[in-house]
Amino acid sequence: MxxxxxxxxxxxxxxxxxxxxxxxxxxxxxxxxxxxxxxxxxxxxxxxxxxxxxxxxxxxxxxxxxxxxxxxxxxxxxxxxxxxxxxxxxxxxxxxxxxxxxxxxxxxxxxxxxxxxxxxxxxxxxxxxxxxxxxxxxxxxQRQMQRVINATGVILHTNLGRAPLGDRLVSELVPLMTGYTNLELNLEDGKRGSRYDHFAENLCKLTGAEAAIAVITTRQQCCSC
Structure with a gap:
């Protein structure tokens, strides 16, 4: 008990x-x-x-x-x-x-x-x-995109903006990029032209091809001759 x-x-x-x-x-x-x-x-x-x-x-x-x-x-x-x-x-x-x-x-x-x-x-x-x-x-x-150093060994690197532009090219592009251009306008007759006329002739001389065309997509950039 x-x-x-x-x-x-x-x-x-x-x-x-x-x-x-x-x-x-x-x-x-x-x-x-x-x-x-x-x-x-x-x-x-x-x-x-x-x-x-x-x-x-x-x-x-x-x-x-x-x-x-x-x-x-x-x-x-x-x-x-x-x-x-x-x-x-x-x-x-x-x-x-x-x-x-x-x-x-x-x-x-x-x-x-x-x-x-x-x-x-x-x-x-x-x-x-x-x-x-x-x-x-x-x-x-703060600016989100900044200049970096490419130490990967890959010259054309997609993640790093591909190929950098030279100073001479940039100086020539600035006036064109800050205004209107004759991208598809024939200044001789005032009619619509082709954007390929601006580089096709020079590209053919450079490569020896009969014709040239540039194709740009969101996945790749290529130039066919």
Whole structure:
């Protein structure tokens, strides 16, 4: 009878401990949710952001639509951080430049866990959003296509833009590319001409062929003689 009484007492104690732990976990979760709601309230409203002096300067530089999109994107990043419990402070940390991280989108990391915070450096939410907007807009305005060095050993490389043009050729092409030309116009009679007339004769002299035609497709470029 004694061991039954002890077993009953242990079950009662275990049940009480479980209730206590469950209650504590529930309170912690409720506390976090309340804190997160408070953090959401601290986020600046978009219309107020668009009225700030810095935002007006950014609008003059990048345009209203681009600035508005940047503001919404940065705020959504902050909300995601709060939902994922990454950001639970009353003031957001100033994040390091993450432009070199993999998996980035528009200059901001897709995974918020990749954000790196500078310790003991904080801004209020309005200033933080403004600074991130400025950084995001500056990143988007950078030229996406850049000059690179071809060290592959392949001279005509499709991924690298094929063959580069010489300075002399570029200088001759600029006037033609920045205006209208007689591509298919016969200047002698004013009637429609053929674009092949501009190179066919010279190409035949160069190759010794009787006739020449150029064929350009989206998959390949070739010249038939």
């Amino acid at each position: 004694i061991w039954r009484s002890r077993l009953r007492h242990r079950k009662i104690m275990d049940k009480g401990d479980r209730k206590l732990h469950a209650s504590k976990a529930h309170k912690e979760e409720e506390s976090f949710l309340n804190r997160r709601k408070e953090l959401f309230r601290r986020l600046p409203k978009i219309d107020r952001l668009m009225g700030r002096e810095l935002t007006k300067e950014l609008t003059e530089q990048y345009g209203y639509r681009a600035v508005l999109e940047a503001a919404r994107k940065v705020e959504e990043q902050l909300r995601d951080a709060m939902r994922q419990q990454i950001l639970v402070e009353e003031k957001p940390a100033v994040f390091l430049d993450t432009s070199g991280l993999s998996g980035q989108k528009d200059g901001l990391p897709v995974k918020l866990s990749d954000l790196k915070a500078l310790p003991e450096t904080t801004l209020d939410y309005t200033e933080y959003v403004l600074q991130e907007m400025k950084r995001l807009l500056a990143h988007r305005s």
